[in-house]
Amino acid sequence: MKPRLRHDVIVRRLRRNGTSTVAALAEEVGASRRTVLRDISVLRDEGFVIHSEPGRGGGLQLDPQSLQTTTRLSVAEVFALLISVASMRAAGNLPFSDLADAGLAKIEKALPSDKVRDLRRFLDCLYVGQLSPQVDISDMGTMDPALLPAFETAFLQRQHLRFQYRDAKGSVTIRTVEPQAMLILPPLWYLVAWDPIRKDFRHFRMDRISRPEYVQDTTFRRRHVPFEDNVRPIQLSPF
Amino acid sequence: MKPRLRHDVIVRRLRRNGTSTVAALAEEVGASRRTVLRDISVLRDEGFVIHSEPGRGGGLQLDPQSLQTTTRLSVAEVFALLISVASMRAAGNLPFSDLADAGLAKIEKALPSDKVRDLRRFLDCLYVGQLSPQVDISDMGTMDPALLPAFETAFLQRQHLRFQYRDAKGSVTIRTVEPQAMLILPPLWYLVAWDPIRKDFRHFRMDRISRPEYVQDTTFRRRHVPFEDNVRPIQLSPF
DNA sequence: TTCTATGGTGACAGAATTTGGCACCATTGC
DNA sequence: GCAATGGTGCCAAATTCTGTCACCATAGAA
Known part of the structure; x- marks a missing residue:
């Protein structure tokens, strides 16, 4: 699976479920934990605001605010x-x-x-x-x-x-x-x-x-x- | 220059100027003619409607209606x-x-x-x-x-x-x-x-x-x- | 006609990037 | 202390990307 596609899948997943974990995403896109972590990092650079909580019960969350885009500039x-x-x-x-x-x-x-x-x-x-x-x-x-x-x-x-x-x-x-x-x-x-x-x-x-x-x-x-x-x-x- | 960035530059160029040629784009993004042609092909797969005219006075043209994307700033x-x-x-x-x-x-x-x-x-x-x-x-x-x-x-x-x-x-x-x-x-x-x-x-x-x-x-x-x-x-x- | 400027394809070697695995760290809740 | 979680650095292997070259097709100009 190509990086681009993987990024799309990850974003879709986080959007739908609201929250997930690195391990779950890795399973889902068929890549390693390391690769998913790298993907998250890239997505953050691209402007997606992804919150994360370490520790038991933690996980990833896509900031819902970062979804509202379409600012209309003149x-x-x-x-x-x-x-x-x-x-x-x-x-x-x-x-x-x-x-x-x-x-x-x-x-x-x-x-x-x-x-x-x-x-x-x-x-x-x-x-x-x-x-x-x-x-x-x-x-x-x-x-x-x-x-x-x-x-x-x-x-x-x-x-x-x-x-x-x-x-x-x-x-x-x-x-x-x-x-x-x-x-x-x-x-x-x-x-x-x-x-x-x-x-x-x-x-x-x-x-x-x-x-x-x-x-x-x-x-x-x-x-x-x-x-x-x-x-x-x-x-x-x-x- | 990474492929992704190159694609962005090409799309932007075509959107601004309306039209261009493979050679000109290659010069602009600092890549070879072949690579730009590959890029165009990928962009078409992604849904951009890019018309092309061979022959003297020909060139590439991006259909302005194709693919409105939303992006987010970091x-x-x-x-x-x-x-x-x-x-x-x-x-x-x-x-x-x-x-x-x-x-x-x-x-x-x-x-x-x-x-x-x-x-x-x-x-x-x-x-x-x-x-x-x-x-x-x-x-x-x-x-x-x-x-x-x-x-x-x-x-x-x-x-x-x-x-x-x-x-x-x-x-x-x-x-x-x-x-x-x-x-x-x-x-x-x-x-x-x-x-x-x-x-x-x-x-x-x-x-x-x-x-x-x-x-x-x-x-x-x-x-x-x-x-x-x-x-x-x-x-x-x-x- | 012939020439030139244009888009387009295939093949292949070398360059560049991506990937997975591993070890390890920090934090949190049980 | 332990397990689950995010996160980082490193490196070799896998994969992808890139440039080059040869070649084809088309359309307009000379």
Whole structure:
């Protein structure tokens, strides 16, 4: 019997009976005690919460709480997690980022396919480059939490986006644009958008955007965005 | 790379991109063409509907409707995700951490409550600040993966921690200390510990710690750790 | 047509993993 | 003290997995 199948049988058994012992499971799957113990250990690593009691009358028990799964995350939430983990990996914290990646993989695996498609379309709009050292980042602000949800709809439904923009001199204007891409020039984030009035692409620093909202019943086509040479689509680790 | 992991990567790739080729997948998972073909065959047996087109311009395609799986995250994975989000939020240069938090809060609900308690106690020991620009980070190494499990036990059980430490000059010593806090000064991570011999707090760079182990049957009390002004506990989501 | 890019199969040796057996430890209830 | 239970380390044997190579089939491009 293959490991995979054995794991399935063990989990099924623990689910049905609620409790069992290593010896009983070994008998049941036709493997040795040692092998079953190894299987339990693997299952625990995979996230099954299996309680155990040594001593007479002891045994194994699958935590019923660990059965309720199907947490429904939104595309924006998964996107935000992906970004966090990717940037932590970039910062070089390897032991944690491997685990985090494994967790992300599971999250994505449990995501319904339409959301995976949206996620991919959203990630396709994300580009990374290097910030020119001349840019002043001393006045970097924080981003409006409403940004991402608004972006999600605007990018995925291809609806126009309207927001307040405070430029480098501090003057505030209202813009209505076609969101075409997101650009990361660490530590700054930009919205790259086509301004239909000025008929040109504009870069908007995200920390200077406020009150974002998508404009209902508008639509636009994706345009080819001209980027500098060192700007690339984002590469996420395959794991 | 283990078969199981490879299968996950392949499925994820096909779900994200919708389509791919055997050669591309082989490259991606670091295996031979033959192995990927075998993997595809196994995945088909498991119920994934993978269409294939031979000939130029052909390739593989995963039927999006096939096989919705549920997975569960392990506590360690949730922890790693929490760490990445929390430290990125503290570093301040990332948007979207609210959404990432919201997602994690949902995930956390699926974990058993005793694990969550441990998790929070562990995270309570985490502080974040800003690294002074004078610190030389050119020699930054990678952290020993054994760190996390050893820390987990040492912090939660309040047991002494023993490890090898290589200081800035390269000389190696063995230390036995009371782990009191973890400090992130991006991109560096420190263990803040009370050294009972020197009767003082010491900061140890985690990438210079090796062979960590907790010392059985020792215990200590939590001390008030003096931090610089710009150091804060990480802000957790309101759960 | 011929060439190239694609999926697919069979066989086999060598690499890698898994398995079982064993000794042993810790805990618990009788 | 004893028996039942979970758990770990070690090692040789069994099993599985992997890469390589040769080859086939198909479809589009040149």
